Amino acid sequence: MKFIKVADSLPFTIRVGGSYERRIGKIVKMIMGVDGIKVKNDDMRYNLGGECWIADMVGIRAGY
Secondary structure (H helix, E strand, O other): OOOOOOOOOOOOEEEEEEEEEEEEOOOEEEEEEEEEEEEOOOOOEEEEEEEEEEOOOEEEEEEO
16 A cells, blocks of 8 residues: 655634724724734735724624
8 A cells, every 4th residue: 555645734824903992972982903814825914894882782893
């Protein structure tokens, strides 16, 4: 019996990000976030997003 020796590299991903939260008035809260993702053998990708909460009950979210 003969085996084929094939070397596969391990998957590798680095993800770094952060967020910022700010209250506007007494009931509105804004949250902004950004992160960067680097996958082995691929280009760097960036994500950006935000949320707006009103009275901690209704939220609107958008991102790219």
